[in-house]
Amino acid sequence: MKSNSIDRPKSGNTSKYTLPQNEDLHWKKTPAAALYQPNMDDFPLSIIGCFIISDGWDEQALLALKEKVGADFLVGLQIDDGEFESLDIIEGIVKCQPDEVKDVIKLLDVNSASKIIGIDVVDIKSLFECGNLFQFIQASATGESESDLIKVTTNNFISQLAKAHDIRGLFIGMESVQSLPMEAFAYVADAVEALLSNDDVSIYYSSSSTDEFNAFGLKAIYAEE
Template structure:
């Protein structure tokens, strides 16, 4: 494993944070996210990584333009402009519950496995909770149709209360049943939402 973070660093430093090119505040983060179209160059990214003491830089691409590939960038995640905060929230695994046991090292290991990633998300509302879990899961599976042969995936689940093991099993079995690559690395996280009667799923997958 390339990345070995001591417990004090994981506990005291946010896992992920978003930085804009015109920001004046650079709090530390283990995963430093930036929007590629903000006009970052290699020198500015080197300075960003040093200032925030990040282990890895992750570019968020919100358009269809082609950008210069820089070795300093650990990976590029494609998402919609209004999904930027959702991506960062997913990568910030410090906020996840410990029932699944994922940590930032798992996320970095996934980012190391590819260069290009895709973000997708879906949700469902209503009662009972089991129905919203099934509906959101079916929606996510349809969005992941092109990811059946991916090398790796990270899935975040968000509900108003702790997710029952039955619901967790339903989601994981559906996702793992979709994938055809037996060597794929799949990571899950679960956290709480303040939105009643809702269930949210977010995923990042390698699409190199």
């Protein structure tokens, strides 16, 4: 699977804007990400097999899960402060709150995202090569004015992202009820790039729809040094 990269100058360096091209048919038709629990009656196929660490998965169970669902790789979701032994079979761990699990899965399910601004599963795999432990953050706003929504949400999002230290990889998902104009995308991207001083950080963007009327949201996972 290949993708196009559109380079945009930023103070002498470039940032990668990734747009999908031709994908393997299997990866087109299979959900990019799905959540699995040990007691499920049905284990549908997915490319990124996600599981909640506190559900008690061990290495053998994870190996069986990966084979059963045909996953290319596995991602663990940590919803508490418990310790978990790092396993080679797991591509990465995303820390989030219990009520944010569905949001993480939706963010990673890039096959359902907009193809106007989007990434593919190969890019997600590259993102997880930036580190082992990721943090999840999100911000949203509702209102009548689209420009105000984008500004309020972006400011809230940036204030959360500013608490991170030396970000190595960042994936941002934008949500709106309709297709975003490129100006909105550029506003978010400019704010993110102004914050990040590390020239080597890999930044990926995607957009998807939401059922919430007059709303705009940003979701992200990032790896720190």
